[in-house]
Amino acid sequence: MATRLDGRVVSKKILGELKQTVAKLAQQDVTPTLAVVLVGSDPASEVYVRNKQRRAEEIGVRSLMYRLPEDTSQMTLLAKVAELNQDPDVDAILVQLPLPAGLDERAVIDAIDPNKDVDGFSPVSVGRLWTNEPTVVASTPYGIMALLDAYDIDVAGQRVVIVGRSNIVGRPLAGLMVNHDATVTIAHSKTRNLKQLTREADILVVAVGRPHFIGADAVKPGATVIDVGISRGADGKLHGDVDDDTVAPIAGALTPVPGGVGPMTIASLMAQTVALAKRRLHG
Numbered sequence: 001m002a003t004r005l006d007g008r009v010v011s012k013k014i015l016g017e018l019k020q021t022v023a024k025l026a027q028q029d030v031t032p033t034l035a036v037v038l039v040g041s042d043p044a045s046e047v048y049v050r051n052k053q054r055r056a057e058e059i060g061v062r063s064l065m066y067r068l069p070e071d072t073s074q075m076t077l078l079a080k081v082a083e084l085n086q087d088p089d090v091d092a093i094l095v096q097l098p099l100p101a102g103l104d105e106r107a108v109i110d111a112i113d114p115n116k117d118v119d120g121f122s123p124v125s126v127g128r129l130w131t132n133e134p135t136v137v138a139s140t141p142y143g144i145m146a147l148l149d150a151y152d153i154d155v156a157g158q159r160v161v162i163v164g165r166s167n168i169v170g171r172p173l174a175g176l177m178v179n180h181d182a183t184v185t186i187a188h189s190k191t192r193n194l195k196q197l198t199r200e201a202d203i204l205v206v207a208v209g210r211p212h213f214i215g216a217d218a219v220k221p222g223a224t225v226i227d228v229g230i231s232r233g234a235d236g237k238l239h240g241d242v243d244d245d246t247v248a249p250i251a252g253a254l255t256p257v258p259g260g261v262g263p264m265t266i267a268s269l270m271a272q273t274v275a276l277a278k279r280r281l282h283g
């Protein structure tokens with residue numbers, strides 16, 4: 001049976017360490033401050049944003065919440081971003097995605113000051129990632145690397161297959177994996193012979209948002225399987241992209257959904273908020 005890569009346990013430990021770091025920063029009059037912008041009321045986004053605020057509060061990070069109505073104009077949203085860019089008390093800015101239809105996501109991301117872009121989505125951050133320079137990186141990929149590290153799963157020299165090429169998960173994770181000496185393939189909806197490819201993976205990461213998309217026949221026995229997908233089924237329960245009933249008996253290690261990658265994403269967001277705040281001390 002696969003080792004369960006428990007994101008709840010690992011994230012709790014990381015958050016505990018961050019709490020101590022934040023307490024030390026307070027002695028130097030620095031309170032890490034995260035500004036979260038939520039446009040509209042997508043129910044999943046509401047949950048994620050609430051969890052972010054909760055975790056921030058637990059560790060002493062100040063979180064400023066800006067709720068804008070569903071029909072917010074591009075101009076209003078850009079003005080809010082510009083205001084936060086200018087605010088010297090704000091270390092980190094996050095615009096919750098997806099944005100309501102009609103808003104230009106790329107233009108909004110591009111408007112965030114790269115020095116406050118805690119999601120690592122700005123072109124500057126992405127460029128730094130792919131040139132292997134120190135940078136903020138997207139929270140989910142950062143969290144996946146931290147989870148693997150916590151279980152001493154070394155990616156160097158390993159064959160990594162990432163299914164999904166999003167800007168939030170697949171692409172930045174590929175950059176991080178390459179920077180850690182993994183051999184990486186990104187697969188997507190146009191990939192031919194997907195199963196043949198995924199069966200070659202020592203580490204298989206699935207981020208497509210299709211419940212139970214990957215079954216045991218797509219996994220090499222003993223492989224590490226990272227399930228990034230979260231879908232709510234008709235039964236009201238959360239499901240990953242991996243069919244855990246059939247994959248758990250053959251995989252070497254597997255993340256549960258919920259309780260795997262999700263909690264790591266939020267802990268990583270906090271870690272990078274604190275890292276941005278530390279720049280106030282060092283410039």
Ligand SMILES: Nc1nc2c(c(=O)[nH]1)N[C@@H](CN(C=O)c1ccc(C(=O)N[C@@H](CCC(=O)O)C(=O)O)cc1)CN2
Binds near residue numbers: 094096119139140265
């Ligand atoms: N600006 C951003 N938008 C989005 C990001 C992001 O990193 N930055 N990622 C996702 C959503 N996301 C964070 O925003 C996120 C998703 C899931 C979880 C999580 O903890 N999931 C739990 C289950 C929670 C539940 O009950 O639904 C788990 O897997 O255990 C945290 C953050 C898209 N948008």
Ligand SMILES: [Mg+2]
Binds near residue numbers: 242243
């Ligand atoms: Mg399931």
